Amino acid sequence: MTNSWTDIRNTDLVVIMGGNAAEAHPCGFKWVVEAKANRGAKLVVVDPRFTRSAAVADYYAPIRQGSDIAFLSGVINYCIQNNKVQWDYVKAFTNATYIVKEGFAYKDGLFTGYDEEKRDYNRSTWDYQIGPDGYAMVDETLQDPRCVWNLLKEHVSQYTPELVERITGTPKDKFLKVAAMIGECSTPTKTMTSMYALGWTQHSKGSQNIRTMAMLQLILGNIGVRGGGMNALRGHSNIQGLTDIGLMSNMIPGYLTLATDKEPDFNTYMSTRGFKPLRPNQMSYWQNYKKFMVSFLKSMWGPAATAENNFAFDWLPKMDVPAYDILRAFELMKQGKMNLYFCQGFNPLQAFPNRGKLTEALSKLKLLVIMDPLQTETARFWENHGVYNNVDPAKIQTEVIQLPTTCFAEDEGSLVNSGRWLQWHWPAGSPPGESRTDAWIMSQIHLRLKEMYKKEGGALPDPIVNLYWPYKDPSEPTPEELTRELNGYVVSDVLDPNDPTKKLLTASKQVPNFGVLRDDGSTAAGCWIYSGSFTEDGNMMARRDNSDPDDTGAYLKWSFAWPANRRIIYNRASADINGKPWDDTRKLLWWDGAKWTGYDVPDIAPTAKPQDVGPFIMNPEGVSRLFARGMMREGPFPVHYEPFESPMVNLVAPKIRGNPVARVFKDDFAQFAEPASKEFPYAATSYRLTEHFHYWTKNNHVNAVLQPEFFVEISEELAKEKSITNGGWVRVWSKRGSVFAKVYVTKRIRPLICDGKPVHVVGIPIHWGFVGAAKKGFPANVLTPFVGDANIETPEFKAFLVNIEPSTGPVA
Amino acid sequence: MNMELSRRQFLGTAGAGLAGTTLGALGFGGVEEAHAAAIRPFKLFNTTETRNTCTYCSVACGIIIYSKGDLKKGEKADITHIEGDVDHPTNRGTLCPKGAALLDIVKSETRLQHPMIRRAGSDKFERVSWDEALNKIARAMKDDRDKNFIAKNADGVTVNRWNTTGFLAASATTNETAWATYKAVRSLGMVVFDNQARV
């Protein structure tokens, strides 16, 4: 989230599209209800299903899953055509005025530089023209035909309301009603918030779904302001934290990245990461990258990381592929190229696509290690459960070790919420049986390996035997010890270069913020964006002062928010080019003549003059990007691509199937249904229900009472066509598998008319499996396709094809 | 900080709704001890309160866990009830159907109790000691790493990666656990490393 849950109270219009906040985040949705009750805010829901969010919406519009880019591009087009643009914001705070390189062009669904063989682009033309002064060229008048604004205008012009209706199935009048409601928020005194979640990410072009809305929010001037923003509603309690701390294939804590094979040494690695400003005066904050990187390396290897060995840079692995994400991991497993696999509080057999492939892959491992508080299907993938897991244990040679861990109620530490608040919690109960903390288990594994490498030697023991492990009890570091490292500390005294009698930093003290981190090894910080969370003043994450001056919803003294306790990022953009708030009733930050002041921690140098320094300090331009340069694999502007399994061909680019740059493994292509398939004619989507949390709460008796049994949802029209009765059994199958389910025939799903033909939607909740308290049932991933988003490999769970027929149910 | 004060300040500014609707202001008559036969004794009396946050989604609602016994005093603690924390700015004491039923996940019949092993081709899990389980895991890791570690790629560039063993990290463990995990995993050169951010 750019903003916070409690900030949603400040909005005028909530658009829930690509999510279902009332069901997935009820207590966050509270702030939508408050905005409606207290500010007269309106709620718009755009979704293939009439959800429980739609039940309390002021306006609902249906949409075919996988067509969001067409819809949103249509809204951008509407705003441009009808002058629903916050011009002062767009001109000052976006790259609308920037001139794009000659050579960059778009035609028939593709941009310049496409290589069909590689399913990738040469992105060299996707950039600004650089002037003789070394800076990007701009045209403040927006007259230049090559400026971003004019290219964007041209790019979205094809998404007329008529075309939007043909692609999305949203009736034109409903689309125009939503566009008009959104367009009203282009005034500086009206704000819209976008609340989205996996309904946008779980597509082969998920990143571009989000980007399209972000562009729209910039055009409306809604980024960095109270009640605005792009609000990704994270699903799990600490998935934000796990991502911040870089527990991903190619990541280093604080959104730094591992080197690739093409970056053989530290200097080459740094040469592409110390972004020089692209416009005069800009902060281009990543210029500090090396300070964060060296401080990270010091926290990993302590005294063994020295200037002489480039702070042990070589002990980090380098990447030969963009990422060993989970889809790639299971592909490698299936190919017999992986031997050991750990699942820490994760149930991939339920959570990843194409169940059949996952079972086959797990069966080829030598050892599977499970760390979990609960029984999972993954831990028991070898166990026969009739139709629900029809395997022969005797044929599966994988050894499985299942380790019992503590849960939230028994451990201590911090979790990061969706609004980036790091909140500390305390243990309340004794752990059951022999269960132990994950930190203890990881320590045991590390200490054993360290001992073995010391004794036996082996492949590169150095990073293991030198791993900095300075804990009082090495077998179980305390949460406080670990969090102090994450915050960062001073390794050796730093003296004032102007007056060497003065110490700037004192060895062994906690650093107060990331501003003091250094690239010479004198500071260490596990995760630079968390600096400030545990300082010499104590544990900032444990703060519980819920005062909120002037009821802005900031709560600056409650816990700690990264970065720097900032609650709304890009908040400098809440004021105009002169530093005056756009909306006096909704002030956030303002320039008092000498410095920035207000209700939040400024997201800019406190004395950076408003006319000089742009609000988007992480970008070398200092402004936000309507044109993404080479940052996105599909192109600098979003294009409507159909899902890989779609009930229709792509109307804007008929020759293109799916996302042209999404990675598809060879065997998986063969398991996709053809576009507009007769064999699999129905558009399916999978989703959560409010009564359950993923695959956990089927272990909970109460939640099992509230939604006891697997079912699918279809329209009355489809039910009639197929002679299916409400509450009865159906069989649903895709090109990858088949499930039996109860059926809910509902008015909340209606056939969509797309390009003149009806598209029937089949809704598939995801929460059932073969362990737990709830009735045994099939998980949705029996049906889903094994393909991910082109940029970050999020599986395409939201749009695929199935067939359906009435059934008498599974034979036990 | 003075919690009591901050709580009162908070309630003082808690909202734009009606003034004086808390039950304290209901004007109940006397405070006689007599408890009606039908009214259950209040079950949170004489329990220990612990502040925590909900384990499910990223709204991160504040909760209070009530237990018999107090861990801070070195006692065994048995959790008896979980309820929303009214002082929390986001949820204001409310909880969703998952959060309101947290007690039943802590106490789920399918909570794991002991380390277990399923041997190759077997149709059951068997008990195993922590030591045996951890020794077996560490040995398997070292053998695989020593066999498959790539120190240099075909071009002779130092790459120091290990891609035949993978690690899927959690989504509900603490930052501190995440950091211990990161250190232990990355120091091995492991690159097949991921979390649940996408699902």
Next chain:
Amino acid sequence: MLKPAPNPPVAPVPAKFGDQDLLRKSASTIKPPAERQTEVAKLIDVSKCIGCKACQAACLEWNNLHEEIGTFNGSYTNPPDLTPASFTLMRFTEWVNPETDNLEWLIRKDGCMHCEDPGCLKACPAPGAIVQYTNGIVDFVHDNCIGCGYCVRGCPFNIPRISKVDNKAYKCTLCSDRVAVGQWPACAKACPTQAIAFGTKEDMKKHAAERVTDLKSRGYKNAGLYDPPGVSGTHVMYVLQHADKPSIYAGLPDNPRISPIVEAWKGVTKYVGMGVMGFAAVAGVFHYLIAGANKVTPEDEASAEKLTRGEKP
């Protein structure tokens, strides 16, 4: 938002109401206290309800209830009906508004309405099995319940359910134990959107008026408060988007009132008194008229008869 009650006390505090605050007691004549406690009410704003069932979960947890895990029955309403363990239930109705042709998903939290004029209490033949406090809470005293089921028939909202395990009647207590220490009922506290609120009846009516104004501004011209006069008002009220048609909300009665038979029965007992007339004669007629033939076992009748004579069953 309404100010929630502070976090629950863990140090014992005295109860704010008790036996001295009884307004009515089933099959008994009592003298109510001179001064009535401020009436409380739960306000259920259907227009804010997201059907999440947090109220159901919180109710099960707070009251230590064990509901059975059922099956999917073609609706989100789970379990399919109130039970002795489910004191409250979200009832889901897909309703197409004939005026706009728009689908409206009406989600109503069902449960005891805590009537000012409680039909259950009036129908109950067991002395002290149902009590009403002066703050409006209607509560069942299970030690006194004979499981006859008359309360079910007497209830205009069809709320109480008889347990097959202990043959006693069960329903929402309005969390009398929580209210007694200044807490909101568990469902109201949990409700993420404050679709369930709790306070004095007067404040809840004021709050409802604000909500009705907001709904009217959004085009719900018949929005209104449901506080039915047929039972002299209730201590659980609804804000409805379409208050002119309560029955579209999963059969919420348009004009609930106590069955005339119950009124007649109470009329007889009031003047004659059970001890004088004998239980069997009256109860037999009443039983035949409204409870059906096989609701109450002869043993229950016998117990009830003993009860009326002041004996232990």
